[in-house]
Amino acid sequence: MTAKLQVNLGGLVMKNPVTVASGTFGYGQEYDEYFDIAQLGAVTTKSLSLEPRPGNAPPRLVETPAGMLNAIGLQNVGLEDYLAAKAPFLREKNVPIIANVYGNSADEYAELARRLEQAGAADAIEANLSCPNVHDAQTARGPVLVAQVPKKVYEYTKTIRSATTLPLLIKLTPNVTDIREPAIAAEEAGADAVSLINTLLGMAIDPETRRPRLANIVGGLSGPAIRPVALKMVWDAVRALKIPVLGMGGICNASDAIQFLLAGATAVAIGSMTFRQPDAAVQIIEGIADYLARHHIGDVNDLVGRMQDEG
């Protein structure tokens, strides 16, 4: 018997519970040389902004214990080029598209969502309210991310919600005291799902040159180093929400992915691991199917939130 792998992520039907994390998979074509990307439950695009963005000055990367810091700064081709040059390839592949968007204001997010829906170039919108490498507002104490302020999460989500009928995912930052607060704000404003976690803020200094290793000084930490933190935040959010969670953060193999499902994530995204193993996501899909067969579970949805924590 082959187990049922299909999941419904806030209205986005995925044939299996695995997508890729925004920013780790380009616009899909980059990895189609290694495997047929139509095997994925969905492709999540690099963040799209209305206008092209050059991103941050280099160096943008530094490796850290079991992970990496990045400060890319949302370099992207912009909406027009995405619609003309990137979306047609994904449409031809017939794989669901989660279009990740970034705006300088709530209205920009809304416009991105509206135009992507009109163009038929997305099956779901993931609003990146949590990129650590660009700043919505700079205060004396440093940058504030939209996703760090629940009231703003509510306002932004409400505005984007009114602009699109597509499933709306709100991507949240782990750089908060209590992940439930922004997650609940997103739900109350009409989000269909939340994606978590984005990267954890971090930094590294080169003792020889005494300079920061990133030109941006701070960056976002990803990779297996952050997985336990991500798992705990997913578990926290799931118990506070009625809408589903797309879980991500350091997932490297099927057993990592299954931990997120057991903690309550409806689906998972594979991020930095793709850099190390280009076909990591499809290996994880196969590994989940093997796990279900081995445990005689007929439907992957029967795993979701089923951590056995009693007795």
Added chain:
Amino acid sequence: MPFVKNCKILMRQEVAPDHYRIGLRAPEIAQAAKPGQFCMLQVAEGLHPFLRRPMSLERIFPDGVSILFKVEGEGTRMLANRAPEQELSVQGPLGNGFPLDRAVARHLVVAGGIGVAPCPALAEALVSVCGKAPEVILAARAQHLLLCEEEFRQMGCTVHVATDDGSVGARATAVEMLERLTPAPGTRVYACGPMPMLKAVAEVAQSRGAECFVSLETQMACGQGACLGCVVESRRKKAGEKMVRVCADGPVFDAQDIDWATHNFAYDR
């Protein structure tokens, strides 16, 4: 078309203190590879170090490739400790490679330090494809760090040796040696080495009307165009094209494409 393959280590040599050559059996990768391309090597079975290491192809053989590298940190140390008969996961070939053009009158290869790594494959291709052995400026800090001299001579190259301390060859930098060899219109310079050297080589070539192609090295995560981590600033004007990816748009660039003025050399080690 890149592959991800488990490749057997055929040989490992310490060619200078902390400098190694590894030969890999990799028929599919070798058959697809061009000089100037690179591979991403997984140095550890476990998840630390997490990222693959980009390595230029030193030589391309019918059934395999060799790489040449300097131990710079934990990852390259682990790679240096891998023994023959073990397998390494290799992703490649990646990147664009050097241009090969028969019409070029004079080929001048400038190799600084471990920047020599992609040059033997280039010289070999210039001989076989363009029918002309290049002149090679082989520069290093001192005699014991001078690599591949014999390989170049066996290919028929004229080798101009320069060392910082004068322990062998001329006491000169790669850039001073290039000036002495008077590149001119019709000359194509190919350079690989530290960023300050590449910038100076580009200036010499440009001031003398010679073409110049540089092979760059930056920190990479994906190695194939997705993560945008390895970029350098180009002279292209449009916001979406300003930052070019060393992994996918390079690693070989026309030196005039690079915005050398904005490069922050303080971060280079």
